[in-house]
Structure formats: C-alpha cells, structure tokens
C-alpha cells in the first residue's frame with residue numbers, strides 16, 4: 001500500500017469567475033487509487049491560500065504526489081512539484097494540460113499521465129511498489145533510468161529484462177524532446193532520456209468506472225459557498241466523455257473525439273450519492289449532455305421514478321434539443337440550460353467549425369425559453385478572422401435572444417487545438433491572468449483586435465444585455481441610441 005496525495009492547485013485570484021466546482025477528475029483518480037488498495041487524500045486548494053496549501057501538502061508526507069494541471073494552473077502545479085521534490089518518492093502530473101503538452105511538465109515531474117487517469121495511475125503505482133517496468137504502461141511520459149528521480153523505477157525493461165515498447169510506438173517515437181522552456185530557472189538539468197509510451201485506449205465502458213471519491217473533497221466549503229452565491233448547494237456530475245465535434249478552439253486531449261455515454265441508471269445512482277452528501281443542485285458538466293435524446297429522456301424518467309428532489313442544469317447543443325426533450329427535462333427538475341453558441345454570424349461559425357447555424361441557435365434558445373427553462377449562452381468575440389461587422393452582428397444577435405445569462409469571452413488559442421495551430425506564430429504567452437476592466441479575461445496572442453477593443457466589445461455586450469433586462473421591452477429608443485453610439489466607438493478603435 002502506497003500513500004498518495006492528489007493536489008488540485010486552483011487558487012482564487014479574486015479576479016476570476018464566481019464558479020467554484022469540485023475537481024471531478026482528481027476525485028475519479030482518487031477513487032481508482034483507493035480501490036486499488038492505496039491510501040489516498042486530496043488537497044483541493046479552491047478555498048485555500050497558497051502558503052497554507054503548501055504547508056498542508058508538505059505535512060501529508062505522501063510517498064507519491066499527483067498534481068492536476070490545466071492551462072490556467074500551470075505555474076501553481078509546477079510550484080507544488082518543485083516544493084515537494086525530494087520529499088516525495090514520485091511526482092506525477094495529470095489533467096488537460098499535461099495531456100496536450102506532456103513534454104512541458106517532464107522537467108518537474110517524474111511521470112506525466114496523458115489522457116484518462118484512472119487505470120494509468122494504478123499501473124504507475126504498481127510499478128512504483130514493485131520497482132519495475134514503466135515501459136509497458138500506456139499513456140505516460142517519463143524519464144528513463146539514470147535520472148535520480150526515477151531511481152525507484154526501472155524503465156524501458158520489463159521484469160524479464162526484455163525491452164517492452166507498446167505496439168505501434170517505435171523506438172524513435174518514444175524519445176521526446178523536452179519543452180523548449182524547460183531550461184528556465186535552471187530546472188532543465190535532470191538527466192535521463194524522456195520517453196513516451198503512446199496513448200492509452202479510452203475506457204470503453206463508462207459504467208465500469210468507479211464514482212468520483214466525493215467523500216475526500218471539502219464538501220461543506222462547496223456547499224456553503226454555492227448556497228451563498230446561487231442559493232443552492234451545487235456540485236458537478238459528468239455523464240458522458242468526449243465530443244464527436246471538432247470545434248477549432250476546443251481542447252479534447254483527455255477524452256478525444258469519440259462520444260461515450262454512461263447509462264441513465266448509473267448517472268442517477270451517482271446523483272443520489274451527491275444528494276446524500278448535502279447537495280441539492282447538479283451541474284452536468286458534459287461537453288454535450290443533450291446529444292443522445294433517448295438517453296436524456298431515460299435520465300429524466302429515472303429521476304422522476306426515484307422521486308428525487310433537486311434542481312439541475314446542463315450544457316446543450318443547439319442542434320440536439322427540441323421542445324419535447326426540453327419539456328421532459330423541465331419536468332425532471334432541470335431549470336437552466338446553457339448553449340455554446342459562440343457567434344451570431346454563420347460565416348464565423350463555419351470558421352470556428354461549430355457545425356451549427358445562427359437559425360438553429362435561435363430556435364433552440366426560444367424553445368427552451370418557451371418550456372420555462374432559464375437559458376444561458378456563451379459567445380466568443382473578436383475570433384481570429386472576424387471583422388468589426390461580424391463582432392457587432394454577434395452582440396446584436398446575442399442580446400436579441402431570450403436569455404437569462406449571457407457570457408462573452410475573448411478567444412483563447414489553447415495548446416493542442418486547431419486554433420492554436422492557426423495562430424501559433426502569434427502567441428504571446430501560454431496563459432496570463434487578466435487585470436483591468438474585464439479582469440477575468442486576457443489576450444494571450446497578437447490578434448487583429450487589440451485587447452482594449454475586445455474588452456470594449458465585451459463591456460458593450462454586457463451593458464446592452466443589462467439595459468434590455470432593466471427596460472423589459474420599454475424604452476427601446478434609449479437602447480437603440482446606446483447601441484448606435486457604442487457601435488461607432490467600437491469601429492473607431494484599433
């Protein structure tokens with residue numbers, strides 16, 4: 001039995017969104033580790049200060065430390081790794097960012113897990129305990145023997161001493177150059193060849209995966225926080241993995257493009273488990289919860305059959321809902337649906353590879369509104385390839401919809417996405433936390449629109465949406481005058 005600490009290095013910078021969702025991925029990994037017989041704890045930093053979290057991580061003295069990372073958390077995950085190096089036997093990175101850029105983590109970690117983590121971490125722990133064979137574990141990048149940090153692990157050789165490279169991965173493909181930035185701060189000095197064992201196949205049967213270990217999360221803090229912010233105790237559940245669409249801006253390095261579903265009964269079992277912990281609102285965090293209408297109807301039926309009393313919300317695709325399914329969702333406790341619409345101009349939607357139309361977007365939002373659901377939508381403004389005209393069209397379209405919640409963001413070329421490929425020569429920084437008037441957003445590449453112009457567009461959109469809400473159909477000339485004046489200003493800006 002190995003002692004394992006899993007860290008979710010999210011810190012509230014005070015500038016980011018009000019959402020505080022528990023780290024489901026880390027909780028899934030924790031459940032797998034525990035079920036394999038190890039001792040595991042989670043350090044969720046969401047409600048902590050950095051110094052306290054670092055002290056807490058050191059106090060655990062775990063043999064193996066696994067650290068989550070996504071694009072906004074790279075620095076903090078690396079900070080933990082550097083602080084805990086030397087104190088723990090093995091440092092493992094995992095999550096969305098290590099999955100798309102494993103090489104950029106290998107100077108600070110001994111093993112980087114690419115993709116779904118449940119099986120991989122258990123195999124890595126097995127190798128750690130028996131001091132052998134990392135080369136037969138798919139889905140990892142690691143440093144070959146010779147590195148002081150992996151000396152507990154024999155890599156590149158199986159127990160019988162033969163080289164065991166997974167099928168489909170050649171010797172030369174396994175050798176990976178480290179990240180160009182890795183020599184920063186003198187950390188690029190570790191010895192040993194870096195090897196990648198190739199991707200692991202995705203788990204075909206999602207019902208076979210153990211539910212996330214929610215009991216290891218700071219539930220009372222999430223419950224207090226969400227009751228204060230939204231009046232209900234909110235947590236997330238993931239009912240599908242992967243998305244069959246290929247939006248240019250979306251990062252799908254963990255779950256890929258295939259769409260896998262959990263059965264209705266399995267989903268509702270997990271919902272019941274979450275409700276038993278004191279939650280009374282579920283946010284289904286799937287990329288596209290509504291893709292398979294039959295399954296959604298099955299989940300709704302099961303919720304009603306079991307008489308569960310809670311409210312829920314989800315993200316829908318505009319071309320996968322209709323009045324019938326929306327009404328069934330409402331009857332089963334759904335009270336809000338979000339749509340990733342992204343643009344109000346068909347040519348920009350094509351550029352984004354969204355595979356939806358403006359007409360379908362309007363139809364879906366109106367249908368949801370008509371059955372009595374609250375509606376929310378996300379838009380990206382000033383996407384690469386947009387013109388002043390299309391940005392203004394998008395804002396006008398968004399504000400014209402019957403929405404209760406409306407979010408505008410600047411474009412983020414995330415590593416590993418097709419958008420990143422398109423603008424990679426213009427990238428300024430991998431990630432930067434925002435400041436100024438729209439502090440939750442910042443521009444990370446040299447775009448045709450300045451950051452100030454993008455933020456002006458966001459503020460203009462938010463103001464028009466607020467004016468519309470405040471006027472409730474009255475005072476249209478005032479709204480029209482605001483729109484015309486800010487349109488003109490927007491066009492004048494660089």
Ligand code: B12
Pocket residue numbers: 006010016017019020021022023024025026028029065066067068069070071072073092093094095096097099100113115116117118121236238242249250251252254255285286287409412414415
């Ligand atoms: C819910 C959600 C949020 C929530 C909060 C996150 C949370 N705590 O749940 C909110 C709304 C706040 C949010 C905000 C943002 N998000 Co978000 N979010 C998601 C979403 C939709 C679901 C997350 C989830 O629960 N996944 C389910 C679990 C099971 O998956 P997982 O975490 O990847 O875990 C698996 C593996 O990664 C691995 N693993 C995970 N942890 C570990 C740890 C170890 C040690 C190991 C070995 C393995 C491992 O094993 C797990 C099980 O197989 C994902 C999309 C997605 N499909 O995952 C985006 C996603 C994670 N978000 C993303 C982004 C970009 C953001 C923002 C930066 C957006 C923005 N522009 O502001 C912000 C950043 C906020 C911040 N913290 O700084 C990207 C990350 C891309 C990247 N390459 O880093 C994603 C992937 C969306 C996308 N497709 O582009 N997000």
